[in-house]
Amino acid sequence: MNERIGFIGLGIMGTPMSRHLLNAGFQVTVWNRTPARARPLVEAGAGQGKSPADVAARSDIIITMVGDSSDVEEVIARKNGVIEGAKRGSAVIDMSTISPVTSRMLALKLAEKGVQMLDAPVTGGSAGAQNATLSILVGGDKATYERCLPVFQKLGKNITLVGPNGAGHTAKLANQILVAGCMSGIAEAMVFAKKAGLDLGVWFEAVKNGAGTSWHLTTQGPKVLDGDFSAGYMVKHHRKDLRLIQETAHEMGVPLPVASAVLQLYRALQSMGGDELGHQALVKVYESLARVEARR
């Protein structure tokens, strides 16, 4: 509990996560691009850094929870970034979902300064962040993983060291391919069934416990039936993941016909103005293609 924590990125995920660490008794210094976002945490006892470099100078373990690869690069490696303030022996944990290639490059840069890095993307969404039940997929060396484990344990339940630097992101991206398969299958099946004249509510009850079932079918299926397209997980975030998957697959030379098709469908949804909807809104692309509404 003597490790001082820096927390950079106070969005839907970062805010409850940093609060958990504060409540657990850690000394926490926060920073956010929009400073107003830090106020509730500062009122609850967090320090407020002037910049990512300043946060790093005041911390032993620095967590970043921002958006895309370029955002992580910005707060870690550019002017006033973590790398300018972090002292030898400190550790950086990036919990965003970004490119494994970018992540490995940042780990190398930090290592030159004697700073260890872990990539530790999460699954479980905003509910997981609020309830500290996130699954955490960690890439990095075992000693740093063990050092940071008490921090992870305040944020999530299912914590796994999956491999060296970058492996956490790779594991997360592979998980997002699973999600793409499930969600596209659900959207296609529902529009197919509705267009054929089936009562979708009856169909859902008949198949939801069968061999076609998935976490997505049982949680997102009812939302689609109810016409609820609010965001648990935003289209633009799954779209970003699928772009990262394509970039990584491109580097490795792995053809991904299904994940690639799903990325194109999310782009169609983006062009329809659906980027801030929940990713179950993928069904809207199919509804538009087939001229039918998959609702009860």
Place this chain on the structure above:
Amino acid sequence: MNERIGFIGLGIMGTPMSRHLLNAGFQVTVWNRTPARARPLVEAGAGQGKSPADVAARSDIIITMVGDSSDVEEVIARKNGVIEGAKRGSAVIDMSTISPVTSRMLALKLAEKGVQMLDAPVTGGSAGAQNATLSILVGGDKATYERCLPVFQKLGKNITLVGPNGAGHTAKLANQILVAGCMSGIAEAMVFAKKAGLDLGVWFEAVKNGAGTSWHLTTQGPKVLDGDFSAGYMVKHHRKDLRLIQETAHEMGVPLPVASAVLQLYRALQSMGGDELGHQALVKVYESLARVEARR
């Protein structure tokens, strides 16, 4: 229990199904294209029909459990078919998975003779047939459904009247789209993760309870990891379902980019000689494309 049952098609599914009916005390008459297949059932007390027409003449409810649309057409509507022997007031239940269009056409032909028809495809595979735990998706009228319910209850657990004639097949095909989404996502994710250098066993444990999970991930994932490509559900059968899905989607004008891609991948697997493997062998196509083996 006074209804006499005819059972046509004694394959992996039909053999245990007809035995359940025999054990339940029904008078059962069987027929199979290869007559030797009928022997164990005849020894157990079943009658043996000379033809589908002969089976129909000796039965009140005639069940067909054969292969594709053309097989069902053959045993019902062609020479020596059910339609030649079935008496007014009898009922035909087709439990194969075939085209909803063919099924509706057969229902109309049988109705002209005063014979009711239900389509009642199943999910749950050979284990479901053996343990009488099949899910049964029924299309047809409510009175015929209720008449046949005591028969269904000897064969499965989750029995649903999903709509009029053809609706059972449509519901089953929509379920097979769910399966295609799950299975392709799993195959792509595993090959992606393996090519990126992850330990697939560690990855599987880290994600199997998360948002990307599915019945397929937890049951087929371990088989892939162990290099077990034996058939619970054969490639050629899922390939047939996906072809029927495309035919039906073509009739309705529903674009299905993901299910269509998966059909092409199964065709690749067919060309690799994998038609009789289990459908988890879809991963072999990706392994071939990416030059990597997704095994432990």
